[in-house]
Amino acid sequence: MCLGIPGEVVEIYDDRVDLAKVDVSGVRRAINIGLLENEPLAPGDWVLIHVGFAMSKIDEDEARAALEFLEGLGQAYDDEIAALQESKID
Amino acid sequence: MRFVDEFRDAEKAHVLAARIAALCEPGRQYKFMEVCGGHTHTIYKHGLEDYLPEQITLVHGPGCPVCVIPMGRVDDTIHIAEQPDVIMTSFGDMMRVPGGRGSFLDSKAAGTDIRMVYSPLDSLKIARQNPDKHVVFMAIGFETTAPSTAMTLLRAEAEGLDNFSVFCNHVTIIPAIKAIMDSPDLRLDGFIGPGHVSTVIGCEVYRFIPENYGLPIVTAGFEPLDILQSVYMLMLQLSEGRTEVENQYSRVVPWYGNPKALSVIGRTMELRPYFEWRGLGFISHSALRVREEYARFDAERIFEIPGVRVADPKACQCGEVLKGVLKPWECKVFGTACTPETPIGTCMVSSEGACAAYYNFGRFSRDRIKEASGV
Amino acid sequence: MTGERGVREHASEQANWAEEAVREAAAREQLEVTPGHADLEHPVVRSREEEVLDRIDRARRARPRVKDERITMAHGAGGKATHSLIEAVFLDAFRNPLLEAMEDQAVFGVNGTRLAFTTDSYVVSPIFFPGGDIGDLAVNGTVNDLAVSGARPLYLSAGFILEEGFPLDDLRRVVASMKAAAEVAGVQIVTGDTKVVQRGKADGLYINTAGVGVLERDVTLGAGNARPGDAVIVSGPIGDHGVTIMLARGELDIESDITSDTAPLNGLVDLLLDATTGVRCIRDATRGGVATILNEVAVSSQVAVVVEEDAVPMRTEVRGASEILGIDPLYVASEGRFVAVVDSAEADAAVAALRTHPLGASAAVIGTIKADPPTLVLLKTEFGGTRIVDMLIGDPLPRIC
Numbered sequence: 001m002c003l004g005i006p007g008e009v010v011e012i013y014d015d016r017v018d019l020a021k022v023d024v025s026g027v028r029r030a031i032n033i034g035l036l037e038n039e040p041l042a043p044g045d046w047v048l049i050h051v052g053f054a055m056s057k058i059d060e061d062e063a064r065a066a067l068e069f070l071e072g073l074g075q076a077y078d079d080e081i082a083a084l085q086e087s088k089i090d
Numbered sequence: 091m092r093f094v095d096e097f098r099d100a101e102k103a104h105v106l107a108a109r110i111a112a113l114c115e116p117g118r119q120y121k122f123m124e125v126c127g128g129h130t131h132t133i134y135k136h137g138l139e140d141y142l143p144e145q146i147t148l149v150h151g152p153g154c155p156v157c158v159i160p161m162g163r164v165d166d167t168i169h170i171a172e173q174p175d176v177i178m179t180s181f182g183d184m185m186r187v188p189g190g191r192g193s194f195l196d197s198k199a200a201g202t203d204i205r206m207v208y209s210p211l212d213s214l215k216i217a218r219q220n221p222d223k224h225v226v227f228m229a230i231g232f233e234t235t236a237p238s239t240a241m242t243l244l245r246a247e248a249e250g251l252d253n254f255s256v257f258c259n260h261v262t263i264i265p266a267i268k269a270i271m272d273s274p275d276l277r278l279d280g281f282i283g284p285g286h287v288s289t290v291i292g293c294e295v296y297r298f299i300p301e302n303y304g305l306p307i308v309t310a311g312f313e314p315l316d317i318l319q320s321v322y323m324l325m326l327q328l329s330e331g332r333t334e335v336e337n338q339y340s341r342v343v344p345w346y347g348n349p350k351a352l353s354v355i356g357r358t359m360e361l362r363p364y365f366e367w368r369g370l371g372f373i374s375h376s377a378l379r380v381r382e383e384y385a386r387f388d389a390e391r392i393f394e395i396p397g398v399r400v401a402d403p404k405a406c407q408c409g410e411v412l413k414g415v416l417k418p419w420e421c422k423v424f425g426t427a428c429t430p431e432t433p434i435g436t437c438m439v440s441s442e443g444a445c446a447a448y449y450n451f452g453r454f455s456r457d458r459i460k461e462a463s464g465v
Numbered sequence: 466m467t468g469e470r471g472v473r474e475h476a477s478e479q480a481n482w483a484e485e486a487v488r489e490a491a492a493r494e495q496l497e498v499t500p501g502h503a504d505l506e507h508p509v510v511r512s513r514e515e516e517v518l519d520r521i522d523r524a525r526r527a528r529p530r531v532k533d534e535r536i537t538m539a540h541g542a543g544g545k546a547t548h549s550l551i552e553a554v555f556l557d558a559f560r561n562p563l564l565e566a567m568e569d570q571a572v573f574g575v576n577g578t579r580l581a582f583t584t585d586s587y588v589v590s591p592i593f594f595p596g597g598d599i600g601d602l603a604v605n606g607t608v609n610d611l612a613v614s615g616a617r618p619l620y621l622s623a624g625f626i627l628e629e630g631f632p633l634d635d636l637r638r639v640v641a642s643m644k645a646a647a648e649v650a651g652v653q654i655v656t657g658d659t660k661v662v663q664r665g666k667a668d669g670l671y672i673n674t675a676g677v678g679v680l681e682r683d684v685t686l687g688a689g690n691a692r693p694g695d696a697v698i699v700s701g702p703i704g705d706h707g708v709t710i711m712l713a714r715g716e717l718d719i720e721s722d723i724t725s726d727t728a729p730l731n732g733l734v735d736l737l738l739d740a741t742t743g744v745r746c747i748r749d750a751t752r753g754g755v756a757t758i759l760n761e762v763a764v765s766s767q768v769a770v771v772v773e774e775d776a777v778p779m780r781t782e783v784r785g786a787s788e789i790l791g792i793d794p795l796y797v798a799s800e801g802r803f804v805a806v807v808d809s810a811e812a813d814a815a816v817a818a819l820r821t822h823p824l825g826a827s828a829a830v831i832g833t834i835k836a837d838p839p840t841l842v843l844l845k846t847e848f849g850g851t852r853i854v855d856m857l858i859g860d861p862l863p864r865i866c
Contacts, residue, residue, distance in 0.1 A: 003128060003791050004234070004286045004312075004342075006093040025091050025785025027712075027721040032211060034241050035351045046093060048289065048342050049789070051181075052209025053238045055351070056289040056342050063093060063341035070102045070315060073109060091781075091788065098848050137850025161480055182791075186539075190480040199537040208790065212718075314848050403483035419514050425521035427490030430858045431545050432532070434483050449521075450855050 004050040006058055007031070009043050022049060093341070097313030098136075106318040107141040113325040120146045122324055123414055124282035125267060127154030127442030128312050134447040136314040142321065149276070149414035150447075152266050153284055155231045155259075156183045156440035157412060158367045161400040163259055164189030167228050170257060170393045171202040177220060178204045179213040180228040187439050190400035210242040210256075217246075217254040226389045228257045234286040236260045236378060237351035240358045243380070243387050257389035258379050261365065263287050264295060265376035269367075271303050275415045280324040282317065283309035285339050290355075292347025293337050300333035311339040358384050368402065368436060369409025408435035411444055418448040425449065543753030544796070544857025567765075568687055569610040569748060572680060579680035581616035583607060586673040592635065594713040596705075596724030599672055600642030602800055605729045606751065607676040608650045612731035613747040613803060615686055615738055616678035618650060623657040623674050628667040639670065650729035652676070682738060688758075690745035691766035695834040696812035698805045700733060700819055701726070701827045703755050704783040707797035712786065719789065723782045728801030733824050740818035743808025750802045753857050756795040758804045759832075759842045760856045767839045772832035772854070774846045795844075796857045806834065 007022035007029075018034040020041060033041055033054045041047070047054040114120070124130060130150045133139060139148060152158055164187055171178035171194075178194075185194045185206060198204045203223075207213050210227050217225035229239040239256060246254045263284055270276065283296060288309045299307045306327040310320035320338045327334060337343055358381055365377030380388035389395075402408060405423045410416040418424055418437065428434035430446055437443035531553040539546040556564060563571045570583035587603045604621065611618040623643065627636070647654055654674075705726040712719050730749060738744060748758045755777070759770045779794055787794045801824060807815045812830050819825030842854040 004289075005788050006091070007789075008092070023785075024789050026780075026782035027719055027723075027785040027789060029719040029789065032238075032241065035237055035348060035354070037350055048286070050234060050286060051238050052211050053241065055234070055237075055286065056344065056348065058093060059341050066319075066338075066341055067096055070099075070106070070319065073102070073105055091784070094788075100848050103848065135850070135852055136846055136848040137852060140850060188480070188483070192482070195537050195539060196533075196535070199533075199535045314850075400480055403480055403487060405487040406483070417514075419517040423487055423490065425517060426493075427487045429521075430855070431549075432486060434486060450853060 004048045004055060006046050007049045009041055009045045009047060011043060012041060020047075020054070022047065022054070024049070094313060097311065097315040099315060102315055103141055103318055106315065106322055107143075110146070110318070110322050110325055111143045113322075113329045114143055114145045115329075118145060120279045120325070120328070121149055121277065122146065122280045122282055122321065123149045123151045123270065123276075123278050124310070124317075125151040125153035125263065125270075126282075126284040126287070126310075126312075127157070127440065128285065129282060129310060129317060130154070130444050130447050131442050132312050132314060132317060134450070138314055138317055141318060146321065146325075148282075148321075149278070150411070150444040151270055151414050152367070152370060152412040153232070153263065153287075154412075154437070154440050154442045154444075155235075155261055156187060157408065157436040157443045158261060158266075158369065159184075159187065159230060159259060159436065160366045160368045161189045161402065162366070162396075162398050164193070165191060165400060166395045166397065167257060168192075168194065168197045168202065168204075169396055170226055170389055171197060171204050173224075173393060175223045176203065177216060177223050177225045178202065178228060179207045179216060179225060180204065181208075181230065182206045183440055183442075184228060184230060186433070187436055188433055190398075210239050211245070214242055214245060214249075214251070214254060217251055218249075221253060224253045224255070224392075226255050226257055228259065230259045232261060232263050232284070232287045233290045233355070236355050236359065237290060237348070240351075240354040243358045243384055244354060246387055247384070252386070255387045255389040255392050256380060258359065260359070260378040261367065262361070262376055262378070263291070264298075265373045266367070266370070267299070269370050269373055270413060271299070271305075273413055273415075275410075275413060278305060279328060280305050281307040282320050282324070283307045283335075285309060285311055285316075285343065288337075288339070288343045288347070290348050290351045293335050293343065293345050295347075296335045300335060304333055306333045306336070308336045308338050309343055311342065357381075366399070369412040403434055406435045408437045408445075411437050418445040421445070539858070541752075542857060543751070543757055543798075546858070547753070548856070566687065568614065570614050570616070570678075572614055572616070572685075579616075581611050581614045581678045581680055582675070583610040584673065584675035585610060586671065588668070588671050589710060590668055591710075591713050592639065592669055594725055595709055597727045598639055598642050599670060600639035601646050601725075601727045603672040603674045604643050604646035604650060604652070604654075605727050605800060606749075607674040608652055608729045608731055609749040609801075609803070611676050611678035612729070612734045613686070613749050614678075614680060615682045615684040615734070615747075616680040618652045618676055618678040618729075618731055620655045621647065621652050621674050621676045623654050623672060625657070625659045626667050626671040626673075627659065627661045628669050629661055629664040631669050636670070639672075646729065650731060684738065684742075684744070686744060686746045688746050688748065688762045688765035691762050691768050691770075691806045691834045692745070693768060693834055693836040694809050695745060695806050696809045696815075696830050697759070697762075697770060697772065697832040697834065698807055698812065698815055698819070699750075699755060699778060699829060699831050700730070700803050700805070700825050701799075701801070702778040702780045702783065703750060703799050703802060704779060704787070704794040704797035706800040707754065708783050708786045708794075710798075711790070719786065721782050721786060723780065723786070726799050726801035728824055730801065730803055730824065733819060733822050734803070736818050736822055736825070737805060737815055741807065741811040741815050743811035744815070745806040745808070747803050747805045750799045750804055752798050754794070754796040754798055755802075755804055756793070756842065756854045757857055759854065762804075762806060762834075763842050764840045766834070769835040769838050769840075770832060770842045771835055772842065772844050774844055776829055776831045778827040778829050778831075795854060809833070 007024040011021035022031045046058040048056045213227040308320040359378040364374045407421040433439040437445035709725045819828035
């Protein structure tokens with residue numbers, strides 16, 4: 001069962017410690033955060049949601065690193081192509 | 091949408107594709123298996139195979155928990171649903187899976203109260219709202235979904251509900267992977283590891299794959315760039331002579347998984363000695379059942395289940411498709427007797443099944459399609 | 466019990482329906498596969514995959530038959546099952562040229578005047594939802610079915626099936642909505658009927674409306690008119706109504722600001738038809754969504770419809786809700802949007818005209834008609850891949866995996 005989507009925590013409830021309100025593109029739903037009890041969650045955090053439960057807190061640093069890697073790949077690729085073109089052996 | 095759109099950038103895809111191609115040894119064929127149904131879906135939906143060089147083939151494994159449910163269990167569920175004062179609840183994906191006598195949808199048409207829910211917590215709600223009925227939740231899914239069922243059982247216990255139970259059909263991914271690896275039919279070069287299952291079980295558990303089978307595995311996310319990057323990482327390992335477990339989906343998957351999730355599963359469920367998987371036969375210690383301590387929430391103890399084995403139709407080749415031995419269109423009944431509208435097997439029903447994915451997305455001469463869409 | 470409690474080797478029971486289906490399919494294939502002379506003269510080496518794809522193509526063209534013994538919810542979703550039911554049961558029995566056109570309305574001449582005639586039944590649950598109620602749908606839906614033929618909607622009938630116990634105040638509320646909607650649309654409700662059924666039937670209230678309009682324009686619009694090169698236009702953001710209803714059912718515990726887009730489209734259609742004579746067909750996107758209309762056009766006109774995913778207007782909340790639920794917004798109903806196929810030379814003028822109207826503010830070209838491959842709808846994803854958008858199977862059930 002794979003469908004998990006990222007959502008942003010917009011509200012933590014005072015009376016229900018295992019629930020949080022999460023927003024996905026403007027649509028909001030109460031999600032059970034019981035599986036993340038060891039991680040402090042605050043509005044602004046992002047979580048992965050699956051069948052009404054938060055499975056994991058999204059690590060923004062890792063996400064950024066992943067994107068930077070992809071950007072870097074592009075840059076390195078361009079550099080390589082440039083280098084290749086410059087070093088044409090005719 | 092954040093954390094989604096950035097990983098759907100077409101330009102970066104082309105760069106990755108070029109990098110992947112550059113790593114291909116001339117004349118060598120590469121076969122990678124992706125186990126997760128969600129990965130199959132993404133691959134077809136975004137036409138990712140078009141981005142990969144001819145030398146690389148992606149093979150689809152049995153990671154679709156709907157697909158591996160044998161017909162007999164569908165019948166068992168309907169049997170429970172037909173008992174007086176029972177409300178059966180199930181994920182939408184299961185509604186059209188054909189059992190020996192038809193699907194949940196057919197049964198519903200004949201009068202049983204079978205309802206679709208998005209979350210097992212919705213079933214609890216229905217139970218609270220209908221104290222004079224017994225509400226059963228048909229639990230399916232790999233380790234991704236098992237914690238949710240477990241949490242629901244704990245809630246039911248905390249609330250002292252006496253009209254709720256779970257019909258547990260959770261299966262575990264590692265035995266399935268092992269069954270694939272031990273199968274003589276397939277020669278693989280690496281694995282695209284399950285994404286969301288790994289948020290629960292972590293990546294460390296896949297060590298046996300490089301250590302015992304000498305294959306690299308990369309845990310992958312579900313956006314197109316995630317999968318392409320995972321293929322890139324696999325190719326890099328192969329070209330550098332490494333066989334390791336790597337985590338491409340690190341923004342979501344913690345290396346050691348989710349201890350709380352594992353603990354709630356352990357508290358409420360235990361491994362069955364064996365369980366039948368459609369197409370793969372009986373696999374030992376591959377599925378979960380509700381523990382004795384939670385017997386009052388176990389539908390299998392509350393209801394007398396027929397437990398009859400229904401053989402797959404002779405022409406059905408779901409098993410080989412699930413093992414990655416056959417491509418969907420190689421199944422003899424693909425597209426004729428077995429279509430999404432009139433499915434024979436599970437691979438065609440679940441939107442994540444390889445056959446459904448191919449029928450809906452990959453079908454039709456790819457050249458003609460590319461021509462028409464001006465690609 | 467199963468599994469470890471002793472698998473009953475009850476010999477393997479067989480799923481007889483499956484064996485039957487396979488036998489029938491094989492029999493059908495025997496009849497269809499007869500090599501023609503061309504094949505014998507020029508044997509073409511075709512890959513196994515291509516053969517299979519051909520088989521699928523033939524199977525798709527085969528006459529729809531309904532094998533179910535009972536009606537299921539799938540028959541009401543507006544997709545394949547609905548079409549099969551209509552063709553195999555209703556069309557088969559009532560067969561006549563007007564019905565065979567299978568448009569949203571029937572168009573015919575009476576003493577030199579062309580009239581359009583249509584009917585629709587409304588069974589929405591819940592009856593009241595953000596943005597409207599069953600009464601709005603009942604008027605707007607039928608007005609729209611008339612409008613998309615180019616007709617000027619004139620008169621509606623309204624038949625009510627009321628459940629015993631239904632609150633009179635709710636009925637008054639619905640009727641007030643119908644009155645207001647009729648005024649906006651410029652139609653009158655001139656005849657009707659009332660029935661009451663026992664508690665437990667009719668889920669509160671069902672409404673049927675039939676409508677008649679006059680076709681004064683010299684146009685014959687139809688799904689069979691699309692030609693390669695034509696542009697496909699959508700009048701506004703898709704999926705608002707369907708998502709609103711799904712969320713309003715309250716079972717999914719999702720909050721959102723989305724409201725139903727129910728609206729009468731006759732004004733907008735007039736603008737379009739005044740702006741250009743190059744309109745081939747207009748269809749309002751209801752049950753089954755935009756994807757269903759595109760498939761109908763592809764099949765009726767025997768063309769390919771190629772759509773750009775990025776170009777399809779959609780509110781972010783509709784996208785978000787669809788992602789959560791795992792459904793494809795292309796299949797989700799709207800109730801105040803239409804899809805139009807227009808001569809490409811006129812596409813810009815058409816969109817400009819639509820945008821002058823509040824209902825058409827987000828109108829956009831979303832794709833083109835091509836000659837090949839016929840009957841298929843293709844979607845170019847934002848990612849750059851292409852996929853097929855088939856006719857809907859069953860109801861858009863939330864995908865889990």
